[in-house]
Amino acid sequence: MLEDFEAPQNWFTWSGDADPRPTGGMEAVADDPHGGKQCGSFFFDTSCDNGYVSTDLARIFPPQVTALRFWVRSAGSVTLTLRLLDSTGQTHQQSLPQEPAGWHRIELDLSRPTPHHFGGANDGQFHQPFAKLQFLRERGCAPKAGTIYLDDVEVVTATTTEELTEWYWNELQVRAETGVPGSLFYPTERATMDLSVGTPPNGVKVTVRGQLLDVLDQPAGEVPPVELSPDNGYRAALTLPSAPGYYRVQLSLSDGKRSKERETRFAVIPNNRRQGADPDSPFGVNTHFNQGWPASLGEVVRRAGIAWVRDGEASLDDRALPVALDNDLCYLPCFTAWTNRLTQRFKETLAKDPNAERTWDFSEAVAWHRQYAEKYGKYVDAYDLMNEPHGPWSEALGGGWQGGEWLRTFADYGKQVTDALHQADPGAKVLWEDIDQLLWYREFAGMDAAKTIDAISPHPYNLHPSRPYPEQQPTLEQMRDFRAFVAERKLSWEVWAGEVGFSSFRRDDKTPTQFYTALTEAEQAQLLVRMMVLQLAHGVKRIFWYDFMNDGWEPNNPEHNFGLVRNDHQPKPAIVAYANLIHRLRHAAWIKPYVIGGGAYAFAYAPKGDAAKPVLIAWVMAGTATEAIPVASGAEQAVVVDLYGRTQTVPVRAHRLTVGLTPSPTYIEGLTDRDLLPHLTQSSAKADPEAGAQ
Missing domain, CATH: 3.20.20.80 (Glycosidases)
Incomplete structure (x- = not known):
């Protein structure tokens, strides 16, 4: 199975650089799929007559492919053009006229030369492995706008089960989908990852274990192991931490005889959701x-x-x-x-x-x-x-x-x-x-x-x-x-x-x-x-x-x-x-330089609606430094926050807050205007004295 659109792969859309341009693309939709819960929707509009629309799937194909087959339906008469890119860079092209009908299967014999080809070896022979599958709508074809639905795109191979199993593990493709845009969770959201692999040729179970690493490659926890099998369709949900930060997930997959390492990423960020546009944000x-x-x-x-x-x-x-x-x-x-x-x-x-x-x-x-x-x-x-x-x-x-x-x-x-x-x-x-x-x-x-x-x-x-x-x-x-x-x-x-x-x-x-x-x-x-x-x-x-x-x-x-x-x-x-x-x-009332020693850079800013509690952000250009920040307000502690939202409480001792600074900026929260305002400067070369108001 190349694509079943249940956890859709990245289809790349191209429509040229002319002005005006045709539009279109491939999306996964729950619109009467052939199988499962979703199918592919290849939509197009070439009414500008200024080029074509294509949607490409670039992936690793198995060896000795003898046939390509997929399911298709359309609401009207339409011609779908299919292209396959082989290992020499040769493109094989076929036009597939479609009539209004329900789902029906198309099967293409890839053991015979194709009459329409260009680029690469340009001999009509299929040189394997294939590198890319492309569907397109050309200009000048009626209708000029519409949708073609596709599902269950798969190939047939002539390899043995053992050979195909070896290929499967050598080229193991793992889908890790969070269902959240950019895999950027908010802290209040339940962080999970839908993990799936293609069905192994020998149908055995696959065990998955995961190790979490932070931005500095330090261990940040483990992912509870899961088992992928025919019973769950080789798909399972991983439970992820919801603490703020950036995470890499190192996955280890094994069937008991073979193993493979893969990596994916996710993050937990502040909830920056807003209603409407924000033209005042910088x-x-x-x-x-x-x-x-x-x-x-x-x-x-x-x-x-x-x-x-x-x-x-x-x-x-x-x-x-x-x-x-x-x-x-x-x-x-x-x-x-x-x-x-x-x-x-x-x-x-x-x-x-x-x-x-x-x-x-x-x-x-x-x-x-x-x-x-x-x-x-x-x-x-x-x-x-x-x-x-x-x-x-x-x-x-x-x-x-x-x-x-x-x-x-x-x-x-x-x-x-x-x-x-x-x-x-x-x-x-x-x-x-x-x-x-x-x-x-x-x-x-x-x-x-x-x-x-x-x-x-x-x-x-x-x-x-x-x-x-x-x-x-x-x-x-x-x-x-x-x-x-x-x-x-x-x-x-x-x-x-x-x-x-x-x-x-x-x-x-x-x-x-x-x-x-x-x-x-x-x-x-x-x-x-x-x-x-x-x-x-x-x-x-x-x-x-x-x-x-x-x-x-x-x-x-x-x-x-x-x-x-x-x-x-x-x-x-x-x-x-x-x-x-x-x-x-994003809506700081002001931002101004703060006097600090050791060659460090520091700026204080007033959060929106809370000018009495300014925040300090500080760093050094290179190396490290330890700074003692005077605290006049009587505050007993402050919260130090790193770039990724991870917090640490630091005590104030003898009216001084001691913090270590590195090239990675640190936010220092919990101080007051009494602590910071006396140390702002209007003469620092590190900021324009007339600037800083947001």
Whole structure:
């Protein structure tokens, strides 16, 4: 059995990058399944006539497959296209016309060559093992919209039971489903995990034992053993702890002769549930719903308490906006649709005449953006003018990373597009981007764009390994000059960090770039919290972590490992740390630096509605330090909370609270304004003295 949709696997949907795009995908639904409680619903809409919709299942296939069979039904006449990718990269394609009917089985003989094939060996022969199964709907086929139901997708093999058993254990696939978005439990929820395996070829029982590890790989308990057998359909529920924290579950499965180790993850986070959107929250994340991410990830974003999503590739057929609306998320579309079109025009014009007059007609792009705002403006909370224009624009027009010739043309474009967005959506904020520092805003103002811009949006990554920590990010020092510049010109500009993140990758000789610093997943979580606190303390109004989900599987590639969750949707420590930060700071009345010794960083903030009980958050950039915090209120103890919500009570002795600090930030709760306010500073270089109000 490849897929019975009872605990559905990850089906990847693709519909191209054209504008507009077709839509569709695969979902598990309880709609008259062939067997069990659910079946697959492959829904599609290709009415734009601009590409196809496909849904893919990439998994390990057994050896010597001779046939593929599955059950299908549809409400009308429709043609389903099936593709199989073999071990050479060759795609085998078959068209399967369907008539209105109830469930019926399709069986494909895979021992004979296929007439329709391309790529790889391109010989029509099936080269095993197979790597991917794909269903798709092509453009131009009637009907252009509808649903095809699938169930019980299985293969037939020619191997012996013993050979198949060996393959089964070598490639053992374990499904561990919590039924909770992102496997992020709230403390009041019963934490369980539905564990299942495919039926072993020899039908024997499988015993499962589990060991829990915390973020530092320290033992955190055991999972009570369970037995998988024909009696329970090789499916059983594991009981998990409900104490706050991030957990890895190391599973050991055995049939008495063979054994296999597998790992899964879950977390218990604060209940950040809210009613409605929260535009005042500073906490956001970058997503790629317009590039094909499954809409279900929106539920994980919301569950973590993240309030904003910034999504690239925004188009007139915006696929990120419905996800935002369904999950009460504020939406910041980022426009990239015109980058290549415009820069290609620049290159072609200047190739013909390098001395051509550099006055450009942007009317088509202006009309497109106006149309977008007219269509979506009532749902959109702000607009990002264009993602990182400096690369393609400077290549076409001259200049570079720090500005130059291209910037003047871009400012002209930006003014026209921003005016169009404001006209169609009055009152909306339009962000103009900067690079990893605050460098371009002065030139923008000098190009008569000052009154057009609503916010400057740097991408304050720590690109260079020589300055790996968020405390070393140049924008922190530049915020003072920025504020003075804005005040002098009586501008209302804000700073929004449109992209910023740290990657949990491993550097080796195959790492494709020298940028970024290699981090563990635990270090990524630490730097997320430190960066967020520092940026907020310096007056940044919104912060969008990049990225929500890992963009690949290569452990040595930075671009594949920026995510808060892995691309199998399992949590990384960073999303747990982010959820705890959001729980404490999303509506803090203020956040200001606290005087502390030993080279440590500390900030006090006032929780919403309880300014008399400010909270301290502290850390050191590297190494360790022990700090004695003066306590004047008479408090006898305080509660120290780590990034993941785990608490420890610490006594106050001789009016001092002694805490150990590490690069992992610590929240210190239970003190009062009498304890902390006298030690706040307005002159620390670690925060902008005019910033900090949220």
